[in-house]
Amino acid sequence: MLFLTHASQLLTLRCESGDSAPRRGTQMRELGIVEDGAVLVADGKIIAVGTTDEVAKHELARKADDVDCSYNVVLPGFVDSHTHPVFTAPRLIDFEERVAGASYEEIAEAGGGIRASLRGVRDASTGTLATHVRQALDEMAAQGTTTVEAKSGYGLSFAAEMKSLEAIREAAHQWPGTVVPTLLGAHVIAPEHRDNPKEYVRIICDDMIPTAAKLKLAAFVDVFCERGAFTMEQSQRILRSAVEHNLGVRAHVCQLTPAKLAPLMEFHPASLDHMDFVSDEDVAVLAKLDTVATLLPAANYFLGLDAFAPARKLIDAGVPVALATDYNPGTAPTPSMPFVLSAACTHMKMSPAEAIVAAAYNGACALRLQGRKGSLEPGKDADIAIFDATDYRELAYWFGRRYSQE
Ligand code: NIG
Ligand code: FE
Secondary structure, eight states: OEEEEEEEEEEOOOOTTOOOSOOOGGGGGOOOEEEEEEEEEETTEEEEEEEHHHHHTSTTTTTSEEEEOTTOEEEEOEEEEEEOOOOSSOOHHHHHHHHTTOOHHHHHHTTOGGGGGHHHHHHSOHHHHHHHHHHHHHHHHTTTEEEEEEEOOSOOSHHHHHHHHHHHHHHHHHSSSEEEEEEEEESSOOGGGTTOHHHHHHHIIIIIHHHHHHTTOOSEEEEEESTTSBOHHHHHHHHHHHHHTTOEEEEEESSSSOOOOHHHHTTOOSEEEEOTTOOHHHHHHHTTSOOEEEEOHHHHHHTTOSOOOOHHHHHHHTOOEEEOOOOBTTTBOOOOHHHHHHHHHHHHOOOHHHHHHHHTHHHHHHTTOTTTSSSOOTTSBOOEEEESOSSTTHHHHOOSOOOOOO
16 A cells, blocks of 8 residues: 655646546646645555545555655656557668658658568567567656557568567566557558558458457557558458457558548547648547547657647647657657657647646547546556656656656
């Protein structure tokens, strides 16, 4: 049992409306701040939340180990709802080429990009991949993340995608936080099927998805619906198979080029990710739905793009927005949610409060975990980040710093 006391600011992320819907509009600014805040924890669950004086009256408070959080901001651990941690090496040649002027798509066309990460993953053992994933999870935890969505997607064969998901499972067992596994066999067409993409889509639908579902290796199926990756028709086929196998659905869409979202909506995606080129009509449609728009500004930063996703337009229209790192070797080699908060405020004009709600509560919604994660309320999992700061705005203000936080 733990009793966290005297937090300079405790951000509960409780919302006045009290419901469990994704936060939208002005709800995205409600941090539920308690000064001199306290949290009482037993058996991994939150028992009580409030001021230190209030929570101290709880009968269990006397028996719990006291953790003094003076000069700390305490909040729900970040939910990084979009990461690609199963790879073996950084893509340094791609990086140099891009810095010298080549675009992400040009590099991919020339044999770099996602396919350049494939050999390492196919040749590695499950244990080696799990070690890489575990290292990434530890780096994320050191920056305040307690829940991570982890995608496969650099194996691109039945065997290598299943191995990637097994590596995620192995790493998750060793890590104290929560990991949500996603099958992203549909990252790009595997090189051996480039002349017959239909066959690769068949392998995803008939082999990868049924096996991942049967062995409970994935909670979601994702697809990179984009020029040079999967067409809308191929994406629909894949997501239909996911739904048939009772797996959740999410998609990378509108990252590099515009796309109409209507054909994806019949699958009720938990989240649509990137959304840089989302249309005004689709913004209006999304404002009425619980599908979360997950924005990934670290990718825009790393690709050196001038434009970022239209966060203000989405939030002001009432679309629930989440933030995640997109941790991956090609477009976002960062485990840091605080860096993402900084990029979201500076480049997408989100307020620090909106960025925090997007990075915790709405991230949980993007994984359909808001019943357990994303706010500090009695009964929820005790996933708590303690930051070495006294004002929540510091979380988005400093960047590239080391926090001593647990
Ligand atoms: O989210 N867009 C597709 N997937 C990743 C990039 C993966 C890679 O380049 O390795 C992304 O940006
Ligand atoms: Fe991604």
